[in-house]
Amino acid sequence: MGVDSISLSRVSVRVAVDDSQVPKTLLHDVSLDLPERRIGVIGANGSGKSTLLRLLNGLVAPTEGTVVVHGHSTSSELRRVRSNVGFVFTDPLSQLVMPTGREDVELSLRRSLRNSKERAARAEAVLDRFGLLHLADQSIYELSGGERQLLALAAVLAVNPGVLVLDEPSTLLDLRNRELLRRTIGALEQQVVMSTHDLDLALDMERVLVVEAGRIVFDGGAAEGVAHYRALCAAAVDGLPLKGSMS
Numbered sequence: 699m700g701v702d703s704i705s706l707s708r709v710s711v712r713v714a715v716d717d718s719q720v721p722k723t724l725l726h727d728v729s730l731d732l733p734e735r736r737i738g739v740i741g742a743n744g745s746g747k748s749t750l751l752r753l754l755n756g757l758v759a760p761t762e763g764t765v766v767v768h769g770h771s772t773s774s775e776l777r778r779v780r781s782n783v784g785f786v787f788t789d790p791l792s793q794l795v796m797p798t799g800r801e802d803v804e805l806s807l808r809r810s811l812r813n814s815k816e817r818a819a820r821a822e823a824v825l826d827r828f829g830l831l832h833l834a835d836q837s838i839y840e841l842s843g844g845e846r847q848l849l850a851l852a853a854v855l856a857v858n859p860g861v862l863v864l865d866e867p868s869t870l871l872d873l874r875n876r877e878l879l880r881r882t883i884g885a886l887e888q889q890v891v892m893s894t895h896d897l898d899l900a901l902d903m904e905r906v907l908v909v910e911a912g913r914i915v916f917d918g919g920a921a922e923g924v925a926h927y928r929a930l931c932a933a934a935v936d937g938l939p940l941k942g943s944m945s
């Protein structure tokens with residue numbers, strides 16, 4: 699495995715569930731070597747995409763197996779992993795902790811830029827790049843969902859992480875900002891791992907993983923991965939008793 703690669707070796711994730719003696723398995727025996735720069739993760743609701751992504755910065759620990767990100771183990775070198783992996787959550791409010799966007803981006807930069815003037819200039823440039831400068835001093839609670847989602851991405855990218863993990867980053871974005879996200883991802887030097895229900899975004903990826911009930915059921919090119927997922931969805935819907943009225 700190269701040092702710029704992500705590797706999962708025989709990873710399973712199980713969690714205890716209330717009132718049950720039997721733990722729930724969220725991921726089953728997943729092994730992957732991911733050297734590509736653009737990796738998409740697609741699959742049904744509840745299939746295990748977020749769990750897979752959260753393993754990459756140690757937010758979820760494997761019950762069995764190992765996860766190594768760019769040469770660092772998520773179990774024994776968690777701090778190194780966290781400082782190299784930028785994670786953008788689906789719900790931006792779960793990661794925006796400061797009252798305004800400007801303060802949030804400056805907080806992200808606190809460790810890498812000691813000088814407050816440099817920090818302020820860099821924050822300004824990052825906000826400008828995402829078309830957020832005019833909203834920089836507004837309360838994050840007054841921003842729209844899409845503006846917050848872009849702000850969360852801006853705050854993570856400000857520190858230039860080696861790996862960018864995006865968990866459904868376009869759910870709240872309008873068409874224009876989705877295009878901005880798409881171009882931003884396309885231009886990044888970093889390795890990107892992104893889960894998405896937006897199949898057009900998935901088609902931009904070099905490699906696509908399809909997750910189904912905690913297993914990787916497809917691993918390969920984007921067009922084939924999307925076709926595989928569409929077929930899975932069609933088969934699942936065909937199995938539902940949808941015919942006729944509800945009354």
Ligand SMILES: Nc1ncnc2c1ncn2[C@@H]1O[C@H](COP(=O)(O)OP(=O)(O)OP(=O)(O)O)[C@@H](O)[C@H]1O
Nearest residue numbers: 713715722724741742743744745746747748749750
């Ligand atoms: N800590 C937990 N305890 C119990 N069950 C969990 C826990 N975390 C996740 N799950 C369950 O594991 C399954 C996979 O969840 P996950 O969030 O990885 O799915 P997902 O593919 O990202 O779904 P979505 O597309 O809806 O965001 C779901 O059934 C979820 O309810």
